Amino acid sequence: MSISSWFKWNEPYHRFTQKNPTDMVVETLMMELSWQIKQAEKMQREREDEYRRIKTGVDYSWLVSHPQHSYDVTPGERLEFEEACSKIHPSYCGPVVLRFRQLIDEYEPEVQEVVQLFRFVLQDTIGRMKEDQETRKLIRQWSNKRTVSQSMMTFKSRVRIYPFSSNIKTVSEDVEQSFVSARRVWSMPEFKTIKDF
Incomplete structure (x- = not known):
């Protein structure tokens, strides 16, 4: 038996494969939720211990053993989240985490309220994303219209029509010239391009 089979050097290394950005956002936000729930439980236990200490005047916190994790998100809530x-969108993941942490620091919620705050932040962010998409769509439409109108303005500024110029061919001149020579018949005024640049 060779040493390389013990260390599996011959197998391809799949540990650092690229993940789907959506999966990474889901994992990040769900980990943040579970972390904030654990922190809220810890803070709640500390408040209860402090209350008992004040009420009884004796510190028995070293005797009390708390469960590691008492509150859990229901499977239905987890699927919803x-x-x-x-x-x-991945670009909104960081702001979601920051907003969630700000609300946690501001309100110091109970464990059950953490889930409600998380739901509020998600709904608020999804609404803001839709507004941003609508704004970008309107800006894109406006910039496209502006580009078209600017190109029309540049076209108008380059091509000028002089209706009262003396060298414009008229229908009567066309008729007269057709008899005189076999030149092309002019049916519209002559366009001139003025180069201002």
């Missing part, structure tokens, strides 16, 4: 997180 994962679906909402999958709608969030």
Whole structure:
């Protein structure tokens, strides 16, 4: 048996494969939710211990053993959150985390309220994303119209018609010239290009 088979050097290394950005957003936001739930549980236990300490006047916190994780998101809520997180564009992931942390710091919520705050931040972000997309769409339409109108303005500024110029051919001149020579018949005024540049 060779040493390379022990270390699996012959197998391709798949550890650093690229993940789908949507999956990364979902994982990041769900990890943030579970972390904030754990932190809220810890803060809630500390508040309860402090309350008992003040009420009894004795510190028994070293005797009390708390469960590691008492609150868990229901499977229905988890699916709802994962679906909402999958709608969030990767560029909004960082602002979602920051906004969620700001609300946690501001309100110092109970464990159950953390889930409600997370839901609020997700819904707010999805609404803001839709507004941003509409704004970008309107800006794109406006810039396209502006580009077309600017190209028309440049076209208008390059081509000028002089209707009262003495060298414009008229229908009567066309008729007269057709008899005199076999030149082309002029049916419209002559366009001249003035080069201002």
